[in-house]
Amino acid sequence: MTDEVLSKQMIQHILDTVDRSNISTWEAKFLISIEAWAKKGNKLSAKQSAALKKLYEKNTLKDKTG
Amino acid sequence: MPRYSNGARVELTGQSQLLEQRLIPSTIEANTFPLRVNHTTWLRNFQKAEQEANDLSEYCRYLAGDDNFRANSPADCRKVLNVKSSDADTLTALFNAGSELAGAVLDARSAISHWSQLRKWEKPALLGWVSPRWDSLGCPHGRYTSEAPCLNNRVRGIRETIEPQPGFTFLSLDVKQAEYVTWASLSHDSNLCELFLSGKDFHEEMAAFVQSLVSSWNPENLRQAGKTLNFSILYKMKPHTLAAKLGCSHRIARSIIRAYYKRASQGIKYSRKLLLQVRDQGFVDTFFGRRRFAFRYQDDSGDKREHHEIEKTLWSHHIAGTAAELVKLRQADIHEALRREGLSSDDVRLSIQMYDQLIYSIKDELSDQIQPFIVNLWNKQEPGFLPFRSTIKTGKTWGEL
Numbered sequence: 533m534t535d536e537v538l539s540k541q542m543i544q545h546i547l548d549t550v551d552r553s554n555i556s557t558w559e560a561k562f563l564i565s566i567e568a569w570a571k572k573g574n575k576l577s578a579k580q581s582a583a584l585k586k587l588y589e590k591n592t593l594k595d596k597t598g
Numbered sequence: 599m600p601r602y603s604n605g606a607r608v609e610l611t612g613q614s615q616l617l618e619q620r621l622i623p624s625t626i627e628a629n630t631f632p633l634r635v636n637h638t639t640w641l642r643n644f645q646k647a648e649q650e651a652n653d654l655s656e657y658c659r660y661l662a663g664d665d666n667f668r669a670n671s672p673a674d675c676r677k678v679l680n681v682k683s684s685d686a687d688t689l690t691a692l693f694n695a696g697s698e699l700a701g702a703v704l705d706a707r708s709a710i711s712h713w714s715q716l717r718k719w720e721k722p723a724l725l726g727w728v729s730p731r732w733d734s735l736g737c738p739h740g741r742y743t744s745e746a747p748c749l750n751n752r753v754r755g756i757r758e759t760i761e762p763q764p765g766f767t768f769l770s771l772d773v774k775q776a777e778y779v780t781w782a783s784l785s786h787d788s789n790l791c792e793l794f795l796s797g798k799d800f801h802e803e804m805a806a807f808v809q810s811l812v813s814s815w816n817p818e819n820l821r822q823a824g825k826t827l828n829f830s831i832l833y834k835m836k837p838h839t840l841a842a843k844l845g846c847s848h849r850i851a852r853s854i855i856r857a858y859y860k861r862a863s864q865g866i867k868y869s870r871k872l873l874l875q876v877r878d879q880g881f882v883d884t885f886f887g888r889r890r891f892a893f894r895y896q897d898d899s900g901d902k903r904e905h906h907e908i909e910k911t912l913w914s915h916h917i918a919g920t921a922a923e924l925v926k927l928r929q930a931d932i933h934e935a936l937r938r939e940g941l942s943s944d945d946v947r948l949s950i951q952m953y954d955q956l957i958y959s960i961k962d963e964l965s966d967q968i969q970p971f972i973v974n975l976w977n978k979q980e981p982g983f984l985p986f987r988s989t990i991k992t993g994k995t996w997g998e999l
Contacts, residue, residue, distance in 0.1 A: 541795040542788065549786075549982050585788045589864045592786045593885065593982050 538581040543570050546588045559587055606738040612887025614740075617923060620930035621734045623937075627947045631959070632729035634761040639995070640716070640723035643755035647713040654706035661699040669706035679703075687842050694845025712753045719756050722747065728760070732951055734926065739919040740888050742951040750952065758997030762949065762959040769969055770999035771928075771976045772955040772989045775800055776921040781832060783983040784885065784920065785868030789861055794984050801825045804861065811857035815850050831858050832917065834869075834910050869913055882912045884919035886927075924980055925954055932956075932975045941968065950996065957999065965992075 538546075547567055552560055566584055569576070576584065602608070610618055658669040662678045669675070675684035679692060679700060686707075692700035722728040728747060736743025744750060749760075762768050773779075778800055782790035793803055805824030809815055817823035823844060830840045841851035859866050876882045881891045894900070895908045929948065936946055946968050950957035956976075960968050969992070979985045991999045 538788070539792060539795065542792050545791060545795060545984065546788075588788055589786050592868060593784050 536581065537578055538576055538584060540570070543576065543584065546584055549593075550588060550591045551593075554591060555587065562587070602738050604738075607891040608738050609889045609891070610887065611883070611889050614884065614887040614889075614923065617886055617926055617930065618734060620934070621926055624929055624933040624948045625732055625734055627933075627943045628732045628949060628951060629729075631763070631943070631947060631949065632727040633949060634763060635719075635722045635726055635728050636759050636761055636995070637723045637726060640719060640756075640759045643758060644713075644716040644720075647709065647716050647755055651706070651709040651713040654702065654709045658699065658702045658706050661702055669703045670710050675703055687839065691842040691845070694842075712755060715753050716755050719759065723759060734951075738890055739915045740884065740922040740926070741918070741953055742922075744951075749950065754997055757999075758995050760950075760996040761994060765962050766959040767962055767965055768949065768993050768996065768999060769958045769960050769965075769972065770955060770989070770991045770993070771958075771972070772991075772999075773921070773925060774987045774989060776925070776954040776986060777832060777917050778828060779984050779986055780921040780924070781865055781868075781917050784917070785865040787862055787864035787868070789863075790865055791984055797987075799824075801828055804828055804858065807861050808854050808857045811860070812850060812853045815844075815846060815854060817844065827854065827858065831855065831862070834906070834913060836906070872916060873909060873913065876912055882915050884916060884923055886920070886923045888915075888919055888923065890915045890919075921954060924983065924986070925956065927980070928976055928978070929956055931978070932958075932972055935971070935975055936968075939971070946972075955999075957996065 543566070547563065547570070550563065552563070555563070562583065566576070566580065569580070655669050659665055659667045662674075664674075664678065667674050667678060672684045675689075676682065679689075679697065681688055681692065684703075686704065689700045689704050693704065728749075730744040730749050731746055733743050733745070734740075736745075778790075779794055781787075782794055793800060799821065801824030802821045803824070805817065805820045805827055808827065809817070809820070826843050827840070829835075830843060835843070837848055837851040837855060840855065841848045844851065844854070846854070872882070876892055877896055880893050880896055881889050883889050890912065892908065892912050895905070895912060898905075929951065933948065941964070944961070945964050946958055946960045948956060949959045958972060960972075973990055976988065976990075977985075993999050
């Protein structure tokens with residue numbers, strides 16, 4: 533499953549969902565670069581997809597209770 | 599702090615408090631306006647159900663070779679089928695193993711229950727109306743309940759008798775697979791998320807994936823098997839229960855679970871992590887903060903089976919409770935927006951709140967304006983969650999929806 537390329541909708545969902553206050557600087561930089569890359573209409577490589585997927589899975593939704 | 603008859607202790611924390619406050623006006627409205635019950639429809643459905651129950655009971659007597667056999671008698675079933683228990687799981691397993699009588703008993707019981715529910719519905723049918731009491735705090739995990747009479751899990755024959763007031767139409771908004779979408783959203787399982795975002799059929803896809811890994815499993819109806827499978831995994835059924843439900847061996851059931859875990863590994867990890875956290879903290883929260891205390895779960899010394907049941911309840915509180923909150927959130931948004939637009943309860947109001955479904959009564963002449971307004975608010979995506987897919991229908995009876 534790891535060499536699968538993420539769909540456009542999934543990339544957008546991840547970019548919209550990841551809690552950026554809860555990630556490291558390099559992860560934030562990586563997200564910005566993916567955002568720019570996807571905005572140009574480019575497809576992600578398998579490696580980029582796997583990295584983005586890993587970041588997303590690590591960053592599960594926090595409850596709203598604080 | 600709400601307390602429940604089963605001993606559950608629940609506390610509203612964080613946003614769940616505000617959410618419950620916002621629900622009060624629409625709940626009061628649902629409790630104020632009675633629902634109409636059509637006597638003619640009731641009589642027709644009652645006679646049909648009676649006929650069907652009699653026919654199926656007769657068929658069971660024929661298969662059992664006993665004129666006194668009663669399908670709804672556990673003692674009769676145990677004797678004729680030669681089993682220790684005659685519950686639905688045992689009968690399903692027997693039916694899957696080829697017993698026609700077990701299948702007929704299941705059908706007959708369902709028909710008898712349908713008939714019995716309709717028989718008890720005579721009073722509201724004679725009165726011509728029914729006024730259940732809706733309660734948003736009625737059960738621990740946060741789904742609405744209704745009392746006097748309870749409208750939850752009513753058979754189609756009863757739902758068909760319930761109508762809006764004259765000059766009104768029902769609008770139904772029903773979230774599809776709410777708990778699975780909630781699970782995928784909360785766990786950030788990218789495989790499950792991809793599946794929902796692609797718009798593919800979740801049940802069929804999961805069953806097809808599992809089948810591709812477990813070649814010895816060949817269900818007749820892939821979608822139905824997928825439904826059973828998804829429900830069993832989400833609610834943590836043991837392999838032997840899954841085997842009985844799917845009609846396969848324990849060995850195959852274990853392989854199926856392993857295959858499923860491969861596809862939804864992050865979802866499974868999330869549930870394990872959550873339960874470990876619950877063990878440490880002694881409570882489980884929904885996304886919006888409806889807290890259920892779980893002190894008994896922290897104690898390891900008890901019965902293993904009981905421990906597993908508690909675990910299932912806590913997990914269900916988190917998933918089904920969050921799904922219920924998302925529906926409630928939409929309910930509050932819609933109510934407030936309608937009233938802001940100057941529409942009163944004489945124009946549009948919530949009539950039925952059933953699990954993941956909201957049913958509004960809308961005045962016929964305002965229907966064209968109000969419907970798109972409500973649907974638009976309903977379809978609004980909650981930040982962080984996957985988009986929910988819904989079935990939106992209109993009708994003149996609850997049964998049509």
